[in-house]
Amino acid sequence: MARSREEILKEVQQVLVDALGVDDDEITTDATLMGDLGAESIDFLDIVFRLEKAFAIKIPREELFPAESLMNNPNFISNGKLTKSGLEELRNKMPHTDISKFQNDPDINKLGDLFTVNAIVNYLEKKLNAA
Amino acid sequence: MRWIWIDKFIEFQSGDHAVAVKNVTLAEEHLHDHFPGFPIMPECLLIEAMAQTAGILVGEAKNFKEKVILAKIKKCVFFDYVKPGDSIKIHAKIESIAPEAASTSGKITCEDKLIAQIELMFSHIDQNLAGKQFPKENFVFTDMFRSLLRGMVLTRPDCDTPKSEQP
Amino acid sequence: MRFILIDKIVSMQSRKEIITVKNVTLAEEYLADHFPTFPVLPGVLLLEGLIESASWLVREAENFAHSIILLEEARNVKYKSFLAPGSGIVYTVQAKAIEENVSSFTGFGLSDGQQIIEAKFALRHFNLAEKDSALSDVDSQIIENMKTRFKLLKG
Numbered sequence: 001m002a003r004s005r006e007e008i009l010k011e012v013q014q015v016l017v018d019a020l021g022v023d024d025d026e027i028t029t030d031a032t033l034m035g036d037l038g039a040e041s042i043d044f045l046d047i048v049f050r051l052e053k054a055f056a057i058k059i060p061r062e063e064l065f066p067a068e069s070l071m072n073n074p075n076f077i078s079n080g081k082l083t084k085s086g087l088e089e090l091r092n093k094m095p096h097t098d099i100s101k102f103q104n105d106p107d108i109n110k111l112g113d114l115f116t117v118n119a120i121v122n123y124l125e126k127k128l129n130a131a
Numbered sequence: 132m133r134w135i136w137i138d139k140f141i142e143f144q145s146g147d148h149a150v151a152v153k154n155v156t157l158a159e160e161h162l163h164d165h166f167p168g169f170p171i172m173p174e175c176l177l178i179e180a181m182a183q184t185a186g187i188l189v190g191e192a193k194n195f196k197e198k199v200i201l202a203k204i205k206k207c208v209f210f211d212y213v214k215p216g217d218s219i220k221i222h223a224k225i226e227s228i229a230p231e232a233a234s235t236s237g238k239i240t241c242e243d244k245l246i247a248q249i250e251l252m253f254s255h256i257d258q259n260l261a262g263k264q265f266p267k268e269n270f271v272f273t274d275m276f277r278s279l280l281r282g283m284v285l286t287r288p289d290c291d292t293p294k295s296e297q298p
Numbered sequence: 299m300r301f302i303l304i305d306k307i308v309s310m311q312s313r314k315e316i317i318t319v320k321n322v323t324l325a326e327e328y329l330a331d332h333f334p335t336f337p338v339l340p341g342v343l344l345l346e347g348l349i350e351s352a353s354w355l356v357r358e359a360e361n362f363a364h365s366i367i368l369l370e371e372a373r374n375v376k377y378k379s380f381l382a383p384g385s386g387i388v389y390t391v392q393a394k395a396i397e398e399n400v401s402s403f404t405g406f407g408l409s410d411g412q413q414i415i416e417a418k419f420a421l422r423h424f425n426l427a428e429k430d431s432a433l434s435d436v437d438s439q440i441i442e443n444m445k446t447r448f449k450l451l452k453g
Contacts, residue, residue: 019205021374021418042202042232042376046252049227049234061229132299134331134340161301166366168439169426173301174369175342175349182342201341204375204417212368270333 003055008124012117015050019043027117034112051120057127064123065115066093071108082106096122132161135275136180137221145285146192148224151184157215172213174247177239178204181249185223185235187276189253191285192228195272198265202232202254209247217241231255299327303346304389307451313359315392318351318451324383338380344387344415345375348405351391354451355403356423357444359396364423365440370400372419378412385409399423 013027020037033039039047048059070076070093076086087103097114142150155162155172162170182201190199213219223237233253239246256265304318322329322339329337353367381387391405399422406416426433 019374040376040378042252042254045229045232045254046203046205046234049229049232052227061231132328134328161299164301166440167443168436169366169433171366171368173346175346178345178372179340179342200377202377204341204345204372206371206373207369208371209369266335268335270336273331273334275331 003125003128005121005125008128009117009121011054012051012120012124015047015054016117019046019050029116029118029121031117032113033115033117033120039115047120051124055124055128059127062093064096064120070111077108080108082108082111094119096120096126132159133275135183136176137183137279140184140187140279140283141220143188143191143280143283143285146225146228148222149184149188151180151221151223151279153180153219153221155213155215155217155219159215162215170215172217172219174207174209174212177209177213177219177247178207178249180219180221181207181223181235181237181239181247182251183276184221185225185237185251186253187272187279188223188225189228189233189235190272191280192225192233193255195269195277197255198257198269198271199233199253200256200271201251203252205234205250205252207247207249211241211244211246213241213246219246226250302350302447303343304350304451306453307351307354307448308388310355310358310452313355313393313396315390316351316355318347318354318389318391319386320347320389321386322381322383326383329383338382339387341375341377341415344377344381344407345372345417345419347387347389347407348391348403348415348417349419349421351389352393352401352403352405352419352421354448355391355393356396356401356421357448359393360398360423362441362445363425364399365425365437365444367421367423370420370422372417375415375417375419377415379409379414381407381409381414387414 013024016027017024020039020043022037031037044065048061052059070089076083076089087106090099097119102114137151137153140149140151165171165173186199219239219241221239223235226236227234236250238248304320306319308317308319310316332340349369356367387407387409389407391403394402402420404418407414425437427437
């Protein structure tokens with residue numbers, strides 16, 4: 001079911017307010033889930049469940065937050081940074097994120113910064129409009 | 132004091148919802164501290180009654196293979212309090228379930244009064260918490276909990292033949 | 299089991315913040331069930347530690363005006379790690395607002411620097427006599443009891 005970007009953003013903001021207990025004005029499009037909004041792994045699951053209900057879709061976790069498969073593959077990580085093939089994998093698995101800044105210093109500890117409110121909206125926009 | 136906050140199940144639809152019952156009695160020592168002269172079942176123990184009802188519901192949905200632990204109280208609201216002599220019903224429903232976690236909603240009632248609404252999230256800890264070591268056996272679902280389901284006919288919404296919990 | 303989930307009030311800033319501690323010991327009987335082979339303080343009792351800490355902020359702020367203080371609501375209560383016997387936990391609770399019959403707080407618990415629990419919650423406070431004047435003696439009894447407990451916890 002197609003939805004406008006504004007509608008999606010509004011719904012995402014409400015989900016994040018409920019799941020993370022933050023105020024709506026903290027949920028800017030650039031806000032990172034972990035750094036700015038304090039989300040942890042249980043919150044990521046809570047968010048996925050709520051988004052599934054809100055948009056009546058199934059969201060395989062590896063589609064929205066695929067970092068784990070990246071982190072666990074030795075071909076993709078070297079000295080705490082993503083390798084070339086790691087970055088390629090990232091580009092393929094997470095087209096909804098903006099890796100332009102990240103690729104200059106692909107430190108795996110900074111991977112979490114890719115999960116922004118915008119990334120979620122991008123993912124949903126694509127998924128809902130493809131259906 | 133035994134750490135069990137439900138007495139029996141009166142309804143159990145596998146993978147979907149369940150209703151448990153707990154009787155509240157003056158014989159429970161902790162009530163005499165909360166509060167001395169006016170015993171009230173502490174709200175945190177109402178949450179635990181829900182956690183055990185919903186946790187068993189989630190655990191049974193995976194045949195008790197997962198160690199199901201309370202990870203987050205999404206929201207709980209209390210409208211009234213519970214006293215000795217009251218019998219409460221704990222209604223739990225699975226909202227979502229995935230390999231690593233589950234989300235439940237539910238309410239606690241006492242006769243026709245709404246006592247609480249409680250939404251929880253459970254983690255299947257072997258699938259999460261990388262790096263932490265846990266005993267191999269499922270220490271969460273002990274005989275004490277599994278015995279609550281003994282003799283219950285667990286209906287499944289999608290099949291005609293109910294299954295019963297093996298003793 | 300005695301239903302008191304904090305051992306000591308370490309510090310208190312009236313109407314603002316309270317810091318309390320609780321020791322966890324195998325002598326606490328319910329640990330045998332939670333869980334056998336892996337004893338850890340139940341999550342709801344960690345929350346109770348925060349609730350009790352906040353209740354003392356309320357009682358002190360209102361000069362023990364009310365007997366009954368109950369949890370009205372809790373949100374985003376997250377359990378981040380386990381607390382085992384032999385460990386202790388330090389609870390820090392900050393008041394957002396303390397009004398006559400309701401109050402709201404944020405709180406967290408740390409053990410050896412590790413985060414164990416965080417929560418946002420609200421309490422409600424009242425006297426039984428408000429609904430039934432015959433219970434005003436019971437209110438007085440509870441309040442006296444709480445005053446004694448407060449002295450014990452403050453040391």
